[in-house]
Amino acid sequence: MKRTARSSRLRIPLRLRLRRTRGRLLRRLIIAFLLLIVTLCTAAVVAYRLTGIPDPHPETVTQSTVFVDDKGSYLGRRGPVDRQEVPLSQVPRYVQDAVIAAENRTFRTDDGVSPRAVARAVLASLTGGERQGGSTITQQYVKNALLSPEQSLSRKAREALIAIKLDRTRSKDEILAGYLNTVYFGRGSAGIEAAARNYFGVDTRELTVSQGAALAAIVNIPSYYEKAGSDPKVTATLRARWEWVLDAMAASGSITAKQRAGAAFPAFRFYPPGATEGQRQYMIDVAAQEAADRLGITEDQLARGGYTVRTTFDLALQDATTEAVKDLKDTGNGKGGADGKGITLHAAVVAIVPGDGAVRLLYGGSDYARQPFNDAVGGAVEAGTALDPFAKFPLGAPLTALPKTPAPTPLKLASAYATVAANGMYAAPYTVTKITRDGRQVYTAHPDTRRALEEKDAAMVNAWMSKLYGDALPAVPTAQRAPQTVFTAGAGGGITRRTVWSARLDPQLALTFALFADRPGKKNTTAPAQLPNDPPPAQSATETTAQIWRLATTGTG
Numbered sequence: 001m002k003r004t005a006r007s008s009r010l011r012i013p014l015r016l017r018l019r020r021t022r023g024r025l026l027r028r029l030i031i032a033f034l035l036l037i038v039t040l041c042t043a044a045v046v047a048y049r050l051t052g053i054p055d056p057h058p059e060t061v062t063q064s065t066v067f068v069d070d071k072g073s074y075l076g077r078r079g080p081v082d083r084q085e086v087p088l089s090q091v092p093r094y095v096q097d098a099v100i101a102a103e104n105r106t107f108r109t110d111d112g113v114s115p116r117a118v119a120r121a122v123l124a125s126l127t128g129g130e131r132q133g134g135s136t137i138t139q140q141y142v143k144n145a146l147l148s149p150e151q152s153l154s155r156k157a158r159e160a161l162i163a164i165k166l167d168r169t170r171s172k173d174e175i176l177a178g179y180l181n182t183v184y185f186g187r188g189s190a191g192i193e194a195a196a197r198n199y200f201g202v203d204t205r206e207l208t209v210s211q212g213a214a215l216a217a218i219v220n221i222p223s224y225y226e227k228a229g230s231d232p233k234v235t236a237t238l239r240a241r242w243e244w245v246l247d248a249m250a251a252s253g254s255i256t257a258k259q260r261a262g263a264a265f266p267a268f269r270f271y272p273p274g275a276t277e278g279q280r281q282y283m284i285d286v287a288a289q290e291a292a293d294r295l296g297i298t299e300d301q302l303a304r305g306g307y308t309v310r311t312t313f314d315l316a317l318q319d320a321t322t323e324a325v326k327d328l329k330d331t332g333n334g335k336g337g338a339d340g341k342g343i344t345l346h347a348a349v350v351a352i353v354p355g356d357g358a359v360r361l362l363y364g365g366s367d368y369a370r371q372p373f374n375d376a377v378g379g380a381v382e383a384g385t386a387l388d389p390f391a392k393f394p395l396g397a398p399l400t401a402l403p404k405t406p407a408p409t410p411l412k413l414a415s416a417y418a419t420v421a422a423n424g425m426y427a428a429p430y431t432v433t434k435i436t437r438d439g440r441q442v443y444t445a446h447p448d449t450r451r452a453l454e455e456k457d458a459a460m461v462n463a464w465m466s467k468l469y470g471d472a473l474p475a476v477p478t479a480q481r482a483p484q485t486v487f488t489a490g491a492g493g494g495i496t497r498r499t500v501w502s503a504r505l506d507p508q509l510a511l512t513f514a515l516f517a518d519r520p521g522k523k524n525t526t527a528p529a530q531l532p533n534d535p536p537p538a539q540s541a542t543e544t545t546a547q548i549w550r551l552a553t554t555g556t557g
Contacts, residue, residue, distance in 0.1 A: 053146070053162055053169070060145040060182045060190070063306030065291075066197070067284050069315040070360075070433065074197050076284050078303035082198070083190035085306060087439070088177040090205045091192060095212030096176060097254035102216040102245045104137040105252070107176070112138040112167030113160045138163045141179040185218055186226030187271055199228075201269055209259055210242075210266045213249065217241040229268025239265050279322050280315075282364035282374045287311045287431045294432060294443050307442075310434040312358040320551045321349055321363050328515075328544050343529045348375040348514045350414035351552060354507055356447045357418075357427030359411075361511070361552070380407035381514050382528055384491030386501040389461045390416065396452040399426060410514045417503050418510035420461050421485070424453035465503075481506065481553040488542050491528075498528045500537045502545040509552060513545040 064079025142162045185195035196204045218225040227234045250260040291309045292302045325347045351361035364374035391403045419426045428448040435443035465487040483504040492498040499516040519529040531537040
């Protein structure tokens with residue numbers, strides 16, 4: 001009994017015991033929490049110091065080379081990635097502000113990370129939820145250009161550390177420039193320059209407020225918005241986001257109320273490209289080879305070098321010629337000979353500026369994907385009577401051997417006719433006028449001319465071409481420039497016609513059209529074949545050349 005009473009006196013209630021030790025426990029918890037904070041902070045500092053800023057991925061620094069026509073219109077590109085770097089100074093401020101309004105409105109003042117976005121990403125990784133967005137522009141640049149695309153908690157943490165370090169070691173302008181030159185805009189466009197070209201056909205510095213806001217809106221879901229302009233539903237969705245971007249710009253003072261009110265939704269280049277895109281590869285092939293030769297580099301080095309190659313070509317005329325020749329070939333149905341079997345109809349068109357050598361037009365085939373061989377510069381076409389006007393006159397280099405050449409290329413024959421139009425002054429044909437890189441001009445073309453025919457002889461050749469082989473000049477509209485010489489000749493005659501050459505020339509332009517056919521030969525070769533007789537090939541060639549001449553001289557191409 002005594003033992004029981006003593007035990008009761010010694011037993012202390014749990015509540016009392018907790019009350020007595022509460023202070024000690026609280027102190028221990030606070031110390032543990034502080035130690036945890038110190039440990040985490042120390043780990044973060046160590047991780048920050050040990051984290052280096054990696055070099056950009058090779059594909060994010062590789063640039064393509066772009067080809068434009070004589071007016072600056074986009075022809076195409078060469079290179080593994082459609083990307084060209086531009087300095088931030090060439091990106092209008094309102095375009096920069098549009099991207100900031102759409103992607104990260106605190107970019108100019110934040111520390112490179114968004115704590116909320118990082119917290120959401122961590123929570124999503126721990127709970128297996130959906131991938132979270134909302135990263136800053138700095139984080140997006142780190143993710144796109146410096147790190148792998150994997151989605152893991154460790155990679156997200158490293159992304160945040162690199163973003164903080166990047167923000168502290170580089171200026172906001174440097175980060176924004178890197179972002180704009182690497183972010184994907186859809187349509188195969190990596191970076192703002194490629195996007196401006198592929199969506200609107202302009203350089204970055206030429207973008208309007210409306211176009212800049214549209215590109216900024218596209219960054220959100222580029223694979224979806226790339227069909228803007230051709231898909232009504234996509235276009236409507238993008239328009240709503242475009243309005244949202246402009247409203248944000250107006251609210252922040254990036255644009256004035258007047259600019260906001262006057263903004264009109266921009267027109268987009270059609271996507272995917274039309275059929276004439278592939279035909280342009282004939283021109284790009286020739287210009288790429290010439291540009292590489294002028295720079296003393298390989299074509300592969302050119303393709304990856306980020307050059308802009310301005311060519312001599314007239315893109316509008318080229319596209320119009322493609323349609324004109326297509327109509328001709330459709331009429332002939334690609335058949336000829338006695339039975340019309342196995343015959344392929346070919347056309348080549350070359351237009352050169354006499355006395356200069358600039359090649360304005362170069363049609364080398366109807367389908368580059370099916371026939372990459374360029375008939376205009378590589379095709380050996382039967383000359384027949386097309387060379388007769390030169391036979392009785394002494395010729396200087398490089399035309400010396402021309403009269404004895406049974407199958408010249410259309411480019412060489414066009415150069416000879418251009419020499420006649422230039423009063424005997426030969427000009428080496430060229431397709432590249434200027435090459436620039438990083439805003440610096442690295443090559444400028446200079447015409448290479450020499451006298452290949454005496455002036456009086458050139459006049460006689462000109463007269464002889466019109467008199468003996470030329471067709472009567474048709475009546476022309478007042479707006480059209482009439483050629484001084486119209487000349488049609490070829491190989492074969494009557495129903496055995498194999499080649500027709502038709503030319504029109506004056507001191508400003510020499511245009512040559514070749515129409516010919518071939519059939520399969522032995523051991524994967526081809527042999528000349530008879531042209532279709534309905535319609536008459538000489539008539540078709542002459543009329544088609546007249547149509548192209550009209551397009552070239554009235555500017556309606």
